[in-house]
Amino acid sequence: MSAPVPVAGARPRRSFAARTWSVLAVPLLVVILSLLLGAIVILASELLVARPACSTVTAGTPCGFDWMLWFTAYAALVQGAFGGSDAIIQTLVYTTPLVLGGLAVAFGFKAGLFNIGAQGQFLVGALGAVIVGVALAGAPAPVAIVAATIAGIVAGGLWGFIPGFLKAVSGAHEVVSTIMLNYVAVQLLAALVSGPLKVPKSPSPVTYDVGNAAFPIFLGDTGHIGIILAILAAGLVWWLLFRTTWGFEIRSVGASPDAARYAGMRPKLLTVATMTFSGALAGLAGTSVLLGVSHSMTSSFGTTVGFDSIAVALLARSNPLAVLPAALLFGSMRAGAGLMQINAGIPVELVDVLQATILLFLVASPVLRRLLRLRNVQAGIATAAPGQSLGAGTAP
Amino acid sequence: MDLSGLIHALDGIPVLGLVFQLAGYLVAVIPQNAPNIMQQATPLALAAICGVLCERSGVVNIGIEGTMLAAAFTAWVVGVAIQPAFGAPNPSDIFGITLPLLIALAAGVLVAMAISTLHAWLSISLRADQIISGTIINIAAAGLTGYLNQLISQNSPAGAGEFARFVPPVAWTNLPVIGWILAMLLNQGPISISVIVLVIGTQVWLFRSRWGLRTRAVGEHPRAAETVGIDVIRVRYRNVILGGVFAGLAGSYLSIEATNSFQQNMTAGRGFIALAAMIMGRWTPIGSFGAALLFATFLQLGQLINISPPSGELGSIMGAVPPQLFDALPYILTIVILAGVVGRSTPPAADGQPYEREAAT
Numbered sequence: 070m071s072a073p074v075p076v077a078g079a080r081p082r083r084s085f086a087a088r089t090w091s092v093l094a095v096p097l098l099v100v101i102l103s104l105l106l107g108a109i110v111i112l113a114s115e116l117l118v119a120r121p122a123c124s125t126v127t128a129g130t131p132c133g134f135d136w137m138l139w140f141t142a143y144a145a146l147v148q149g150a151f152g153g154s155d156a157i158i159q160t161l162v163y164t165t166p167l168v169l170g171g172l173a174v175a176f177g178f179k180a181g182l183f184n185i186g187a188q189g190q191f192l193v194g195a196l197g198a199v200i201v202g203v204a205l206a207g208a209p210a211p212v213a214i215v216a217a218t219i220a221g222i223v224a225g226g227l228w229g230f231i232p233g234f235l236k237a238v239s240g241a242h243e244v245v246s247t248i249m250l251n252y253v254a255v256q257l258l259a260a261l262v263s264g265p266l267k268v269p270k271s272p273s274p275v276t277y278d279v280g281n282a283a284f285p286i287f288l289g290d291t292g293h294i295g296i297i298l299a300i301l302a303a304g305l306v307w308w309l310l311f312r313t314t315w316g317f318e319i320r321s322v323g324a325s326p327d328a329a330r331y332a333g334m335r336p337k338l339l340t341v342a343t344m345t346f347s348g349a350l351a352g353l354a355g356t357s358v359l360l361g362v363s364h365s366m367t368s369s370f371g372t373t374v375g376f377d378s379i380a381v382a383l384l385a386r387s388n389p390l391a392v393l394p395a396a397l398l399f400g401s402m403r404a405g406a407g408l409m410q411i412n413a414g415i416p417v418e419l420v421d422v423l424q425a426t427i428l429l430f431l432v433a434s435p436v437l438r439r440l441l442r443l444r445n446v447q448a449g450i451a452t453a454a455p456g457q458s459l460g461a462g463t464a465p
Numbered sequence: 466m467d468l469s470g471l472i473h474a475l476d477g478i479p480v481l482g483l484v485f486q487l488a489g490y491l492v493a494v495i496p497q498n499a500p501n502i503m504q505q506a507t508p509l510a511l512a513a514i515c516g517v518l519c520e521r522s523g524v525v526n527i528g529i530e531g532t533m534l535a536a537a538f539t540a541w542v543v544g545v546a547i548q549p550a551f552g553a554p555n556p557s558d559i560f561g562i563t564l565p566l567l568i569a570l571a572a573g574v575l576v577a578m579a580i581s582t583l584h585a586w587l588s589i590s591l592r593a594d595q596i597i598s599g600t601i602i603n604i605a606a607a608g609l610t611g612y613l614n615q616l617i618s619q620n621s622p623a624g625a626g627e628f629a630r631f632v633p634p635v636a637w638t639n640l641p642v643i644g645w646i647l648a649m650l651l652n653q654g655p656i657s658i659s660v661i662v663l664v665i666g667t668q669v670w671l672f673r674s675r676w677g678l679r680t681r682a683v684g685e686h687p688r689a690a691e692t693v694g695i696d697v698i699r700v701r702y703r704n705v706i707l708g709g710v711f712a713g714l715a716g717s718y719l720s721i722e723a724t725n726s727f728q729q730n731m732t733a734g735r736g737f738i739a740l741a742a743m744i745m746g747r748w749t750p751i752g753s754f755g756a757a758l759l760f761a762t763f764l765q766l767g768q769l770i771n772i773s774p775p776s777g778e779l780g781s782i783m784g785a786v787p788p789q790l791f792d793a794l795p796y797i798l799t800i801v802i803l804a805g806v807v808g809r810s811t812p813p814a815a816d817g818q819p820y821e822r823e824a825a826t
Contacts, residue, residue, distance in 0.1 A: 256796075
């Protein structure tokens with residue numbers, strides 16, 4: 070802890086290009102490396118699928134070892150995500166919950182909290198939205214939409230409040246309690262959708278349609294207003310974090326809880342507030358999928374949004390505005406994966422592999438920087454409170 | 466036994482009667498289903514031991530779920546790959562062991578150890594956030610196994626079979642009072658039957674051996690441990706990799722002992738229930754095993770209530786309870802324990818903290 074403290078102005082001023090490079094170098098490099106590794110996985114996996122030799126089959130059927138399969142796959146991925154206006158709108162629809170979920174996780178990081186429970190808050194938020202949405206399905210649209218959205222936000226916020234409250238009161242670590250709450254949310258959803266919320270005579274567990282509470286479409290066939298909400302939310306979170314006293318306190322607690330306490334801030338209160346707000350954002354993510362895309366809920370409702378959100382927040386280095394491009398990256402992969410599977414026969418799970426390798430390279434970026442002699446670039450991962458002990462059970 | 470008759474005599478009392486009815490139901494169904502409960506508990510207990518070994522040395526491992534999944538897939542897929550080379554299976558009398566099955570098990574365990582080594586490298590050497598490292602393992606394992614399974618299952622291959630269960634002599638299982646416990650512990654395949662040995666072994670090892678003492682010292686106060694000459698980094702590496710053996714057994718159990726197949730995401734959150742069992746068991750192997758048995762009983766009851774519901778008043782109440790409540794109970798209980806409402810459970814003091822050697826430059 071004896072590193073020299075940098076004095077303001079002591080560092081030489083760097084050009085805009087140099088500063089941009091310092092921020093973007095690692096994320097860009099990491100994404101490129103992951104795509105390379107993905108290509109290797111694609112080629113290696115060809116060995117598993119024994120195709121007939123090309124001399125024995127008629128032209129057109131897949132045969133032999135295709136050295137360019139990785140290109141076919143990535144081309145289909147890009148085409149599926151950005152080929153034509155419908156595809157682009159679909160990509161935006163996939164991106165929307167990732168922006169909101171990414172903001173939720175990033176907001177927690179800023180306060181030194183690891184909200185791994187975005188998945189549960191997402192589900193409970195959607196549950197809140199569907200309960201109110203179905204109840205108000207016949208009400209005037211503006212009323213129904215606003216009420217259902219608020220219900221989703223409140224439900225997600227409540228699911229975030231619980232771990233925040235537990236941490237403040239008894240020191241229960243939020244990582245463990247949010248993991249547990251994720252699974253409670255899954256069971257709660259299944260119980261409600263196959264119980265009280267179920268359409269009575271339906272053979273499979275499904276709720277009624279939310280009717281008038283559905284988000285209006287303003288772009289093409291599928292572009293719902295949740296897209297706008299997500300962009301507004303990114304601006305709001307940035308403003309909250311960097312332009313309000315509350316945001317300053319959150320960042321202070323994240324950087325150093327002890328210093329913040331000496332400065333008269335109340336870490337416990339901030340923990341509860343941060344987790345609640347984070348949960349509310351994740352709840353809004355669930356709401357946007359429910360009211361904007363699915364309009365009703367089945368017992369298998371639920372996606373990988375919660376875990377994708379962690380990847381988004383990490384890639385964005387917890388910066389609310391950087392969450393937008395990071396979410397777009399993962400959203401476009403999810404949107405294009407279907408076409409990749411159809412055109413190149415590459416299972417959609419490749420996206421998860423890419424996501425994991427992106428995170429892996431981000432975490433290992435100190436090694437990358439050393440290997441590639443990259444100086445003056447920022448590290449890949451910037452969580453607010455590194456090495457926070459799970460054992461800090463009884464916070465003072 | 467006349468115990469259930471005695472309990473039934475008290476059934477009529479309001480409210481309290483329900484408790485007796487429940488007790489009677491449990492006394493009736495648990496011994497009958499004890500071997501099944503043990504099978505549910507096996508992967509939970511093994512994975513929880515992995516958690517105990519890691520966290521006692523100060524490394525949080527939430528990647529157990531992914532490690533198990535990768536081991537389950539590897540064990541199955543290696544069995545598929547080598548099975549043809551060995552010709553017709555000739556299972557031995559003991560546990561139906563064949564050479565391909567043993568190789569498959571070894572492969573599952575080795576992969577789990579390799580993944581644990583990655584986790585150790587990221588979280589100990591690179592001092593990365595251990596939660597992020599675990600998350601990476603979970604995402605990567607789900608993605609890669611799903612990806613490869615999609616490709617491989619196009620050919621719908623046959624696995625290398627599964628381990629058979631040992632059948633204890635009827636004279637043992639018919640013994641009064643302890644007969645059902647013997648059946649529970651012994652009417653099992655090789656991995657499941659070894660759980661009790663492994664639980665006791667790791668318990669003794671952790672609390673009665675030099676290595677165990679060092680492990681706990683490193684997990685509680687690494688700086689002090691280093692001062693007395695313990696290599697903190699090395700102890701952590703060894704514990705995390707050894708933990709991988711247990712996660713590997715837990716995963717392989719799912720695909721080559723409990724079933725003879727791999728399904729996408731077949732661990733289904735067991736790695737996280739194991740974390741819950743570890744917390745409830747207060748970071749001890751025996752406690753974790755007890756918690757795993759309790760959770761397995763909940764899961765089993767959730768199914769039993771559909772198949773053979775209790776009669777009378779209790780039955781109508783149990784029928785109204787959504788079966789998902791039983792699946793959620795392990796998680797809810799863990800939250801209650803974390804909240805300190807009942808039986809506070811405190812993790813090792815340095816759990817989750819990366820260790821940096823005192824400047825040795």
